[in-house]
Amino acid sequence: MVADDMKNLKIGVIGAGIMGRALINGMLAADLLDRRNIHASVHTVKSKEAVIATLGVDTTCGYPADKVAETDVFLICTKPYRVVEVLEDLKASGRLRDDAPVISIAAGTTVATMEDILPRSPVIRAMPNTPSRIGAGVTVISPGRHTKPEHMALAQRIFSSVGLCLELDETHLNAVTAVSGAGPAYIFLIIESLADGAVRVGLPRDTAFQLVAQTVLGAARMMLDSGKHPAMLKDEVTTPSGCTIGALLTMEDGKIRSTLARAVEEATDIAGKLG
Ligand SMILES: NC(=O)c1ccc[n+]([C@@H]2O[C@H](COP(=O)([O-])OP(=O)(O)OC[C@H]3O[C@@H](n4cnc5c(N)ncnc54)[C@H](OP(=O)(O)O)[C@@H]3O)[C@@H](O)[C@H]2O)c1
Known part of the structure; x- marks a missing residue:
């Protein structure tokens, strides 16, 4: 109606x-x-x-x-x-x-x-x-x-x-443009990259996309529903000597945090020049 x-x-x-x-x-x-x-x-x-x-x-x-x-x-x-x-x-x-x-x-x-x-x-x-x-x-x-x-x-x-x-x-709108306006593209790239990893270790491509996309959806919903800091949720699933911490440290070696954060900074700068 x-x-x-x-x-x-x-x-x-x-x-x-x-x-x-x-x-x-x-x-x-x-x-x-x-x-x-x-x-x-x-x-x-x-x-x-x-x-x-x-x-x-x-x-x-x-x-x-x-x-x-x-x-x-x-x-x-x-x-x-x-x-x-x-x-x-x-x-x-x-x-x-x-x-x-x-x-x-x-x-x-x-x-x-x-x-x-x-x-x-x-x-x-x-x-x-x-x-x-x-x-x-x-x-x-x-x-x-x-x-x-x-x-x-x-x-x-x-x-x-x-x-x-x-x-x-309005002073925040260029930052918003860089974070959530352009954000879906960043997530698609991350999904594609994780799926490439899944294919590398033998999973079929379509299954890899399903697994990764549903994981992104579930993780986002868990964070929003619980109101917990993402670091806390990450620590909850990081077993000592386990595979998760191994993967996370590999990502840190590739400077994933500063790469993503700097990408937002760059996009904010560009957003300010678009008008
Ligand atoms: N894409 C995103 O993720 C996103 C997210 C947030 C905000 N935005 C903003 O949304 C806006 C549109 O982006 P978009 O990706 O949707 O672009 P788009 O697909 O290129 O759409 C722009 C539309 O404007 C039409 N147009 C051009 N001149 C016109 C005129 N004089 N009168 C009426 N219509 C006219 C075009 O018609 P024709 O198709 O006939 O050329 C086209 O359909 C941008 O300003 C962007 O900053 C985009």
């Missing part, structure tokens, strides 16, 4: 690519919105046809000016270098309502950049991640100067429908 208070909400998803589609898919799977009230836009006809075929939502190339006035909330999901042009187009339509929140998920695009173009709009900067597609995402949202609690509550509803949603000051 679509939530009663969201039933009539009209949402515009500008840039229905990987993330835009993940969010539409997640919101539909959570039954948050009425499919007929979603309007998506893309750049090319090929993408337009793909969005219509896969998600069944009204989709156009570019966002039609006559749709702007009736849209209650915008989700800007284009690449960062396209955001300014998209916001300029919304402004140029002359139909953007001052009460319609404009939420951007673009890495590195600041609230100040958005407010320079749309000085009267309630803007929100958000950083979701791709597991939003299956309802297991995590998103951080930060308000702009005209953003009221009800706008943040709306953003909370949208992103909570596809996972966990936290609110943080």
Whole structure:
């Protein structure tokens, strides 16, 4: 059942690519919105046809000016270098309502950049991640100067429908981009590496992927459910003279901790230059 208070909400998803589609898919799977009230836009006809075929939502190339006035909330999901042009187009339509929140998920695009173009709009900067597609995402949202609690509550509803949603000051958004925004890719690389090890010691590739992915899922859930520090959970499964400590020391020899931590530092630096 679509939530009663969201039933009539009209949402515009500008840039229905990987993330835009993940969010539409997640919101539909959570039954948050009425499919007929979603309007998506893309750049090319090929993408337009793909969005219509896969998600069944009204989709156009570019966002039609006559749709702007009736849209209650915008989700800007284009690449960062396209955001300014998209916001300029919304402004140029002359139909953007001052009460319609404009939420951007673009890495590195600041609230100040958005407010320079749309000085009267309630803007929100958000950083979701791709597991939003299956309802297991995590998103951080930060308000702009005209953003009221009800706008943040709306953003909370949208992103909570596809996972966990936290609110943080914008100063942390580049770090969030580097940790959870880009994070699924790091985990995929780790899964692939552990599976390579499994194949090296004789396990079939598909079994290796199943074992490793389920282990990652289980370990993450154990940590979240118990609230324990990961080092404590690690120590609990590290038998003296056992194979786990042998493997962990091999990873430490390869500087796994500082490699992962420095990777986040590097990604944060890059995120700050994207906008
Ligand atoms: N991918 C991630 O893991 C991730 C995580 C968090 C946040 N983000 C942020 O999400 C944003 C989108 O990333 P993505 O990976 O989803 O990119 P993407 O797959 O390339 O999607 C971008 C979409 O924007 C469309 N587009 C381009 N110009 C447009 C315009 N003027 N009007 C309407 N649509 C337009 C493109 O249309 P065509 O397909 O027709 O070219 C494409 O569908 C980025 O800003 C990124 O920083 C990404």
